Amino acid sequence: MAKKITKVRTDKTPVELLTRKQADAEHARLGQEIAGHDKRYYQLDAPSVSDAEYDELRKRYNAIEARFPDLKTLDSLSMKVGAAPARGFAKVRHAVPMLSLDNAFADEDVVDFVGRIRRFLRLAEDEPIAFSAEPKIDGLSMSLRYENGELVTAATRGDGQEGEDVTANIRTIKEVPQKLKGRNLPPVVEVRGEVYMTKADFLKLNERQKEAGAQIFANPRNSAAGSLRQKDPSITASRPLGFFAYAWGEISEMPADTQSGMIKWFEHCGFTTNPLTKMCRSVEELIAFHRKIGEQRSGLDYDIDGVVYKVDRIDWQGRLGFVSRTPRWAIAHKFPAEQATTTLIGIDIQVGRTGALTPVGKLEPVGVGGVIVQNVTLHNEDYIKGIGGDGEPLREGRDIRIGDTVIIQRAGDVIPQVVDVVLDKRPKSAKPYKFPTECPVCGSEAVREHDADTGRLDAVRRCTGGFICRAQAVEHLKLFASRRAFDIDGLGEKQIELFHEKGWLKEPADIFSLERKHRKELLEEEGYGETSVRNLFAAIDARREIALDRVIYALGIRHVGETTALSLARGYGSWQAFHDAALKVAKGDGEAIADMDALDQIGDTVIEAVTDYFKEKRNLAAVERLVKQVKVLDAEKPKTDSKVAGKTVVFTGSLEKFTRDEAKATAERLGAKVSGSVSKKTDYVVAGPGAGSKLAEAQKHGVTVLSEDEWLKLIS
Numbered sequence: 001m002a003k004k005i006t007k008v009r010t011d012k013t014p015v016e017l018l019t020r021k022q023a024d025a026e027h028a029r030l031g032q033e034i035a036g037h038d039k040r041y042y043q044l045d046a047p048s049v050s051d052a053e054y055d056e057l058r059k060r061y062n063a064i065e066a067r068f069p070d071l072k073t074l075d076s077l078s079m080k081v082g083a084a085p086a087r088g089f090a091k092v093r094h095a096v097p098m099l100s101l102d103n104a105f106a107d108e109d110v111v112d113f114v115g116r117i118r119r120f121l122r123l124a125e126d127e128p129i130a131f132s133a134e135p136k137i138d139g140l141s142m143s144l145r146y147e148n149g150e151l152v153t154a155a156t157r158g159d160g161q162e163g164e165d166v167t168a169n170i171r172t173i174k175e176v177p178q179k180l181k182g183r184n185l186p187p188v189v190e191v192r193g194e195v196y197m198t199k200a201d202f203l204k205l206n207e208r209q210k211e212a213g214a215q216i217f218a219n220p221r222n223s224a225a226g227s228l229r230q231k232d233p234s235i236t237a238s239r240p241l242g243f244f245a246y247a248w249g250e251i252s253e254m255p256a257d258t259q260s261g262m263i264k265w266f267e268h269c270g271f272t273t274n275p276l277t278k279m280c281r282s283v284e285e286l287i288a289f290h291r292k293i294g295e296q297r298s299g300l301d302y303d304i305d306g307v308v309y310k311v312d313r314i315d316w317q318g319r320l321g322f323v324s325r326t327p328r329w330a331i332a333h334k335f336p337a338e339q340a341t342t343t344l345i346g347i348d349i350q351v352g353r354t355g356a357l358t359p360v361g362k363l364e365p366v367g368v369g370g371v372i373v374q375n376v377t378l379h380n381e382d383y384i385k386g387i388g389g390d391g392e393p394l395r396e397g398r399d400i401r402i403g404d405t406v407i408i409q410r411a412g413d414v415i416p417q418v419v420d421v422v423l424d425k426r427p428k429s430a431k432p433y434k435f436p437t438e439c440p441v442c443g444s445e446a447v448r449e450h451d452a453d454t455g456r457l458d459a460v461r462r463c464t465g466g467f468i469c470r471a472q473a474v475e476h477l478k479l480f481a482s483r484r485a486f487d488i489d490g491l492g493e494k495q496i497e498l499f500h501e502k503g504w505l506k507e508p509a510d511i512f513s514l515e516r517k518h519r520k521e522l523l524e525e526e527g528y529g530e531t532s533v534r535n536l537f538a539a540i541d542a543r544r545e546i547a548l549d550r551v552i553y554a555l556g557i558r559h560v561g562e563t564t565a566l567s568l569a570r571g572y573g574s575w576q577a578f579h580d581a582a583l584k585v586a587k588g589d590g591e592a593i594a595d596m597d598a599l600d601q602i603g604d605t606v607i608e609a610v611t612d613y614f615k616e617k618r619n620l621a622a623v624e625r626l627v628k629q630v631k632v633l634d635a636e637k638p639k640t641d642s643k644v645a646g647k648t649v650v651f652t653g654s655l656e657k658f659t660r661d662e663a664k665a666t667a668e669r670l671g672a673k674v675s676g677s678v679s680k681k682t683d684y685v686v687a688g689p690g691a692g693s694k695l696a697e698a699q700k701h702g703v704t705v706l707s708e709d710e711w712l713k714l715i716s
């Protein structure tokens with residue numbers, strides 16, 4: 001297991017003077033140290049060094065790698081799963097500290113808790129105590145400060161005294177009111193509660209992250225935390241987060257005198273509170289609540305890790321007060337961890353839509369929390385090696401081998417995963433797992449790409465087979481026929497799946513011989529008559545002549561979206577020129593690479609992807625077959641005399657005068673670059689009704705904002 005090093009050690013030898021041996025040793029040590037800091041900062045909420053100290057370590061690490069590039073191997077920190085979000089939010093001191101709760105595990109602990117309260121308040125045995133019983137949401141606690149009804153600050157809990165200012169990000173959450181509803185509001189109100197992500201949204205987000213080769217989150221809590229810790233609020237805005245209000249900090253006048261009254265008041269103010277919250281008046285009722293919620297747990301859309309009981313009367317809460325950092329008037333009654341021990345009997349590699357190779361652990365079936373588990377996610381290569389820093393909760397430094405005895409856990413009731421490997425039980429014959437470097441479906445090379453910006457290796461290994469990989473073929477065909485590529489009417493997702501299943505469509509070129517080879521069979525298919533078949537083939541024929549940028553986009557080269565395709569098309573002008581250049585790039589021809597690099601929108605990432613694609617012989621053959629079927633039209637020369645040529649434009653809000661696709665096409669035809677996000681480099685933001693965060697970003701950067709009419713005037 002990796003040692004935890006909490007102290008920063010700075011080596012004084014300048015990087016230029018390090019011997020190879022020193023560099024190796026220091027690189028390894030720094031890597032461990034930084035990984036430890038990352039973990040404490042991002043996952044444990046407990047950084048042990050200042051941001052400046054951290055940056056210093058990181059700088060030296062990068063400098064060593066820059067001098068000895070071959071250190072960027074599998075063990076390099078650059079290989080860590082995904083990119084870490086930016087560090088350094090402003091600190092906020094909580095007006096009232098944010099404390100934590102004492103835990104109860106057994107029913108007797110609850111009996112003791114109620115007994116303590118009774119004794120402390122000197123209540124008679126028959127004096128009822130009312131409790132608000134609430135689910136304990138497994139998210140991130142947040143303190144929202146409202147002054148005169150307006151949200152002014154949102155802060156994380158941090159160490160309880162001081163948290164991080166995440167106001168800009170919190171403003172993107174719909175369930176957090178910007179303004180409190182109601183009249184006669186206390187001038188200062190701090191509402192506290194939990195930010196969370198639903199299980200369904202967590203799974204969807206991870207799916208997207210996986211496709212993008214980005215950070216995979218271990219559970220909904222981590223993904224909510226990661227989403228909130230974004231430096232760019234538009235990223236947080238794209239992540240579906242919810243908020244339950246359940247407590248308060250500073251309030252200038254109390255609007256209620258019970259916990260339940262406060263919860264009602266939060267609802268009046270416009271907050272969501274948890275619908276399962278219930279009043280309980282005895283130990284029996286509390287325990288029954290715990291049992292009932294425990295039964296509902298796996299069916300809930302969000303993670304909970306227990307229930308919380310709170311004395312309802314706030315005057316009693318005041319009298320009971322706190323013992324060190326936890327209140328005497330509340331307790332968390334936890335649910336038992338859902339874990340089990342079993343054997344890993346194999347590792348399957350699944351190939352996803354973009355060719356991502358995902359390892360799935362095969363288990364000796366075992367019951368965990370009421371379900372039989374046979375598969376376990378192993379995330380990616382680094383996780384199996386035990387170096388996936390974000391591959392929590394596996395213990396750092398533990399690799400996973402077939403034959404291992406593993407402790408598994410159902411993280412947030414959702415995906416089972418490995419928590420630990422029982423090393424004592426590791427069979428002598430168990431060897432470190434060798435992750436395949438060839439696609440198990442098609443045999444093409446499977447590679448890990450470098451992220452050009454961070455220099456890190458993608459967490460995901462991908463099959464470079466493209467169209468020739470069965471697993472990817474269908475999805476690629478869908479892309480190929482889609483509106484922005486070949487735009488073939490009547491060849492939608494369903495039809496592609498059907499035709500692929502029938503064996504009529506294996507690769508794009510097959511689309512153009514469909515009529516000749518399969519017309520008869522198609523007519524026999526249910527739902528196909530003379531007219532629909534004629535229409536389909538007419539739609540296909542209409543695309544036998546096609547613009548170069550559409551062809552390039554339709555090839556399905558990774559990282560080559562429409563904009564990049566357009567740039568390549570404009571840069572090379574003709575299919576022949578593009579094709580020749582791509583082949584040279586794939587062979588590593590320096591001049592060809594430099595030429596491609598010089599094009600707008602193109603950098604290392606695209607060049608690497610083009611290389612992978614055109615290196616693969618089977619891709620080349622499929623491309624040859626395709627271009628025999630179609631006439632690729634030369635690219636339109638961009639207009640350079642328009643007022644917006646060379647400018648960067650962002651469209652936002654719901655546009656009323658034109659569709660977004662239309663706006664984009666027009667802008668690009670006039671030589672402008674259309675971007676999805678606003679930065680200092682943006683020249684114009686064209687805002688329709690309902691424009692939100694991008695508009696705010698534009699104002700921040702002093703970017704010219706145009707209405708739709710003003711834009712039309714500019715380009716007319």
Ligand code: IVH
Pocket residue numbers: 099100101102134135136137138139140141157194246247308327330332
């Ligand atoms: S009350 C003074 N109520 O649990 C205690 N906390 O271990 C105020 N939590 O940091 C917290 N659901 O993040 C309270 N219904 C609930 C909760 C809840 C989740 C979390 C919260 C807190 C932690 C305490």
